Amino acid sequence: MVASSVEPEFRGARRRLVEALQDKGIRDLAVLRAIDQVPRHLFVPPTVRHRAYEDSALPIGSGQTISQPYVHARALEQLMLTGKEKVLEIGTGSGYQTALLSELAAQVFSIERFPALLDKTRPILQQANVRNVSILLGDGTLGWREYGPYDGIVVSAGAPHVPPALEEQLAEGGRMLVPIGDRDEQMLTLFIKRNGKLEGRDIVPVRFVPLIGAGGWPA
Template identity: 50%
Template sequence: MKLSETEKDLYRIAREKMVETQIKARGIKDERVLEAMLKVPRHLFVDEALRDQAYGDFPLPIGEGQTISQPYIVAVMTEALELKGNERVLEVGTGSGYQTAILAELAFWVYTIEKYSTLLEKAKKILLNLGYKNISFKLGDGSLGWKEVAPFDAIIVTAAAPQIPPPLIEQLIEGGRIVIPVGDVYSQVLIKGIKKGGKLYTETLEPVRFVKLVGAYGFKE
């Protein structure tokens, strides 16, 4: 469905309000992250019936029991990756494709893995229609990473794991960053890790609640 100019303006205004009140106001300072979130049309990544809620301060369902994350959490996780523009980034959990688009605005190349083919195909179609050419897609178990194209400068995991999957640590370059929610099914904390001397040094960012990462190094089905 093509949007009218009036609708485009309304969504642009909603995006500006989202960035000002939900993201800047909560301390996100990275100008590149703010610009990407002003640019990417979040409403295109949710079902038409939910588009009027696309810029709200909450996650939304996208099918297969998955969600599009709250805008603020997308901003927190993206800022923590410290992207400058020349990085190869692995995204575990393509989901709606919204986070993928934000990463594609900020990095050299994005490698994204999704467990559900329905979500992957839908996200891929939206991202290609928006003109992104720096994204590679894979259907599979994201907890295993993507060994064939590793190593990565940064890794973002958009589902909760009981621990940081060892293959992801292995596939991170020296000095690389990983951001992942870790905990049980009901509550987690957002962890940022930096690889130094082959080891991962972590810090806790904030409490979060994500859907489960299902896989060999995630939760069981």
């Protein structure tokens, strides 16, 4: 769980962000509560900290971005988490969504391919007192077989198709979000596994950085 020792000056800004997300149609109370709890300002570089509670994507280094809070919220509400689930996240990035997931699920497994990002993210997750998260450095398109199957999978980078290993590691009845499209623009797609097959539904157009790996785009 995330510590409550957040700097008080950010509390008002975070509350206003939650209200802005409600105005934009986010209704899931658990998701809104998680956004109200997680100190996003810890997860962004100091140079953009003053913009931490704007509803916008921000640079986090290594050419990567922390997604817009609205996109996180739209994605997370599709997972319909109750707090008991085991979730796999591909693309830890800043760790912000990882921290949101830690508020919404029982166990979170997260994979990132950039060592430099993880070097920054691990201590921030510790500082935020996030405890139910395991992190792996590697190619997330291969999943994390050891702990699967997963009730939920969130892919936070744009893919040409669903990586086969992730389809395999999704539990029956499980929900998986993958931005599907080209390297610049994608459709965030919700897949639900029924009778061993994925059923997909379009959620919202998005622009994620590419998913690079064996089951994604070439580097």
